[in-house]
Amino acid sequence: MEVLFWMATVIPVIGAGGILHFRLKAALQGRWNILPKCLATWMAVCTALAGILRNKGEEQTGMILAALILFLLADALLELQFFAGMAVFAAGHLLLIIWFAGRGHHTGWNVLLWALLLAASVWVFRKELSRGKEHPGLYLMILYPAVLMAMVSMALTMPFMLGAEYLWAAAGAVLFGISDLMVGKGFFKKLPGRLDFLALAMYYCGIFCLGMITWAV
Numbered sequence: 001m002e003v004l005f006w007m008a009t010v011i012p013v014i015g016a017g018g019i020l021h022f023r024l025k026a027a028l029q030g031r032w033n034i035l036p037k038c039l040a041t042w043m044a045v046c047t048a049l050a051g052i053l054r055n056k057g058e059e060q061t062g063m064i065l066a067a068l069i070l071f072l073l074a075d076a077l078l079e080l081q082f083f084a085g086m087a088v089f090a091a092g093h094l095l096l097i098i099w100f101a102g103r104g105h106h107t108g109w110n111v112l113l114w115a116l117l118l119a120a121s122v123w124v125f126r127k128e129l130s131r132g133k134e135h136p137g138l139y140l141m142i143l144y145p146a147v148l149m150a151m152v153s154m155a156l157t158m159p160f161m162l163g164a165e166y167l168w169a170a171a172g173a174v175l176f177g178i179s180d181l182m183v184g185k186g187f188f189k190k191l192p193g194r195l196d197f198l199a200l201a202m203y204y205c206g207i208f209c210l211g212m213i214t215w216a217v
Contacts, residue, residue: 002054003215010047014040014204022197034079037200041072044207051214060102061214067095071207082187089180090144093151096210100154100169105161114153117177121145124181128188145181152177165216172209179203 017040025033048065055061070092078085100106122142155173158166182191182199191199 003212006047006050006215010043011208014043014208016040017043018197018200018204021200031079034076037079038072038075040204041068041075041207044068044204044211045072047208047211048214051211051216054215055217059214059217061099061217063095063099064210064213067092067099068207068211070095078183086144090147093147096151096173097147097154100151100158103158103162103166105158106154107157107161110153110157113156114150117149117153118142118146121149121181125184144184148177148180166213168209168212168216172206172213175202175206175209177206179206 017036020036021033021040024036045065045068048061048068052061052065070088074085074088074092076085077088122145125145152173155166155169158169179199179202182195182202185191186196186199190196
């Protein structure tokens, strides 16, 4: 009941923040849209903090909270300087990878899954990478999907090896991963409005699921 009450309180705020972000971005000049965007991310941070306080940090989930705080910072930076925001996102992913690795469930299957997911990501950006001969710096963009897919591959195997409570980790990582790939595509060619909104919605759902890990484990 406590979990349901929290979700019923937080999810509408996240949804309202996302909608207001797009409305302000379309209607006003300046960076006012950062405020509702960060408000929605702040709800995911609060979700992680509430879970830690509820469970008294028994599974050392403080690293999940730290990662979400980095994502909050990255959300603001992304609107100001894209590559700075992506760098902070990568740092948050690294914290999640460290925490996931600490669960001790990683096997050779994680490496194989990571390689397959990374190959799929490279295929998604094949057109952008094809310009790497003229602009070698574009090849550096592979680094971010490499980190991102490492997180996703580790999270996907957790429910099978550690229990159903880790479904939050798997769902959050997959949603986050797809959202980030969409944002990356949008950097090179602006996404249609509906896809842009879908990417942000998947991101918010993803980080909320990651925050809920602290309630479940």
